[in-house]
Amino acid sequence: xxxxxxxxxxxxxxxxxxxxxxxxxxxxxxxxxxxxxxxxxxxxxxxxxxxxxxxxxxxxxxxxxxxxxxxxxxxxxxxxxxxxxxxxxxxxxxxxxxxxxxxxxxxxxxxxxxxxxxxxxxxxxxxxxxxxxxxxxxxxxxxxxxxxxxxxxxxxxxxxxxxxxxxxxxxxxxxxxxxxxxxxxxxxxxxxxxxxxxxxxxxxxxxxxxxxxxxxxxxxxxxxxxxxxxxxxxxxxxxxxxxxxxxxxxxxxxxxxxxxxxxxxxxxxxxxxxxxxxxxxxxxxxxxxxxxxxxxxxxxxxxxxxxxxxxxxxxxxxxxxxxxxxxxxxxxxxxxxxxxxxxxxxxxxxxxxxxxxxxxxxxxxxxxxxxxxxxxxxxxxxxxxxxxxxxxxxxxxxxxxxxxxxxxxxxxxxxxxxxxxxxxxxxxxxxxxxxxxxxxxxxxxxxxxxxxxx
Amino acid sequence: xxxxxxxxxxxxxxxxxxxxxxxxxxxxxxxxxxxxxxxxxxxxxxxxxxxxxxxxxxxxxxxxxxxxxxxxxxxxxxxxxxxxxxxxxxxxxxxxxxxxxxxxxxxxxxxxxxxxxxxxxxxxxxxxxxxxxxxxxxxxxxxxxxxxxxxxxxxxxxxxxxxxxxxxxxxxxxxxxxxxxxxxxxxxxxxxxxxxxxxxx
Numbered sequence: 029x030x031x032x033x034x035x036x037x038x039x040x041x042x043x044x045x046x047x048x049x050x051x052x053x054x055x056x057x058x059x060x061x062x063x064x065x066x067x068x069x070x071x072x073x074x075x076x077x078x079x080x081x082x083x084x085x086x087x088x089x090x091x092x093x094x095x096x097x098x099x100x101x102x103x104x105x106x107x108x109x110x111x112x113x114x115x116x117x118x119x120x121x122x123x124x125x126x127x128x129x130x131x132x133x134x135x136x137x138x139x140x141x142x143x144x145x146x147x148x149x150x151x152x153x154x155x156x157x158x159x160x161x162x163x164x165x166x167x168x169x170x171x172x173x174x175x176x177x178x179x180x181x182x183x184x185x186x187x188x189x190x191x192x193x194x195x196x197x198x199x200x201x202x203x204x205x206x207x208x209x210x211x212x213x214x215x216x217x218x219x220x221x222x223x224x225x226x227x228x229x230x231x232x233x234x235x236x237x238x239x240x241x242x243x244x245x246x247x248x249x250x251x252x253x254x255x256x257x258x259x260x261x262x263x264x265x266x267x268x269x270x271x272x273x274x275x276x277x278x279x280x281x282x283x284x285x286x287x288x289x290x291x292x293x294x295x296x297x298x299x300x301x302x303x304x305x306x307x308x309x310x311x312x313x314x315x316x317x318x319x320x321x322x323x324x325x326x327x328x329x330x331x332x333x334x335x336x337x338x339x340x341x342x343x344x345x346x347x348x349x350x351x352x353x354x355x356x357x358x359x360x361x362x363x364x365x366x367x368x369x370x371x372x373x374x375x376x377x378x379x380x381x382x383x384x385x386x387x388x389x390x391x392x393x394x395x396x397x398x399x400x401x402x403x404x405x406x407x408x409x410x411x412x413x414x415x416x417x418x419x420x421x422x423x424x425x426x427x428x429x430x431x432x433x434x435x436x437x438x439x440x441x442x443x444x445x446x447x448x449x450x451x452x453x454x455x456x457x458x459x460x461x462x463x464x465x466x467x468x469x470x471x472x473x474x475x476x477x478x479x480x481x482x
Numbered sequence: 483x484x485x486x487x488x489x490x491x492x493x494x495x496x497x498x499x500x501x502x503x504x505x506x507x508x509x510x511x512x513x514x515x516x517x518x519x520x521x522x523x524x525x526x527x528x529x530x531x532x533x534x535x536x537x538x539x540x541x542x543x544x545x546x547x548x549x550x551x552x553x554x555x556x557x558x559x560x561x562x563x564x565x566x567x568x569x570x571x572x573x574x575x576x577x578x579x580x581x582x583x584x585x586x587x588x589x590x591x592x593x594x595x596x597x598x599x600x601x602x603x604x605x606x607x608x609x610x611x612x613x614x615x616x617x618x619x620x621x622x623x624x625x626x627x628x629x630x631x632x633x634x635x636x637x638x639x640x641x642x643x644x645x646x647x648x649x650x651x652x653x654x655x656x657x658x659x660x661x662x663x664x665x666x667x668x669x670x671x672x673x674x675x676x677x678x679x680x681x682x683x
Contacts, residue, residue, distance in 0.1 A: 080638060332569070
């Protein structure tokens, strides 16, 4: 009756499309499917008896404590108008170069990715502040919108990012399971910190890729990138640079440095980051009771949203396993001609396509737990797999027609910018993403060497 | 029953439902605003634990478990509030293009078919689980841990109970929107519900 597992998957997918909250749809659809299958003797309801146990382990998972802390830090930094100040100062610094504002947007995207990590807020802020200026200066609209969208999605891959925490959680249990299945009873572990460190170089590679593209456009298609702007900068620039750059850099150094240096776990680093963000906001006089309450309530909503998906996903994964779905996928992936390569390629393709429709949270908790143990048993490196999945899901944010970054930008862009312009604009950046994925596939060391020496 | 009585009922039903939805929403928002403060407590305590660990080279299991408890209570108490605020992510590729009435129909369907059964299931299957824990006053398995595991486990049922209440409010609201779209009280309630949905990521 393994085909039932595939039917469950298809029905959940269709049910999700009607637009009822994802977590509850996942739970309800799986439960109804389990009850119906149980009636026909195809399913044993005993599988769902462990729901309270699953709930309890979600409630007491220390790794996931990093989620509300980083969310708190991100929202507070966003409310401190970090992005605005960074963008205006960097623009002033870079305006002496052809394509200066384009580079500024990428740099600000990188800095925000390493501190707030909120894609939507970054894209919206840059769309409001940088896009009108870029268009006025004579940037080709496609290049301008593509750069903003791509730079905004960096928050998904550059640590600390929520997606890496969730992937770290899922992959570490998949890794344990894979090793136990192979008879290794003192299994190696994988931590969120490993993924953070592993993501650093691939993230930088993407930044370099984006910059190279803007640089190449300035060189070969100068009509799309305006020339240097020779307005003399206003006095006191150095002071403003220091004032706007130093606090976020210090915060990034505190959070990433403590993880890289091995002083702190990601959860500990997150709590320091959140505390640092409170000081930074107070320093900028952006801390009031109203803002604090907005930040706390925002943190509560995002955290609850994420954790309810975990509960929904628990219903799904128990039902899926009870119907023999895990074995089915295992059989299918190991029997593929071409071995590991085909298996990884196929999984990446499925994740990419799923990314058109589903959020990274659902993908991470529905699909990754099913496929990851199989791939890991085939000898795939867990850090490499995590980074490949993360870049893949990040790309989904950029991909038309449903990429979130595109919606965010369309929402704030001037009316003269059509949706099609944005679609065309992100295309080269999607190719850069794919290019980095291919590089990673050929040289896994790009992701694995740094975690190995730390 | 004469037509006058039927008319009276037709007016009473939406009025009662609207009253319930408004009270319920106030309650959930109150819970949300109160428990949101745990975010700040979480930040403060978990930063403190880092300083204690590195500054004084000592760790306290009780303190670590306290933070873990706060974290769990934080999001378990926030789930129904988040539902009230429409903060649970939807696949809104199609949903966002629908009319208000169609959206209400989807919410009514999803609440009854998906949400209600799953929360009732958690209550039903979680009851024994939590009951067993209370029976032995279950404590932490770690030496020096907190002796309140049974209290922590109870939040499963509290979460499901709060969710159930919120789902009933969603059903009432959607029902009113579909069957009494012209009722002035319903119109006023719907207008006050226009949350500005912010995308979380």
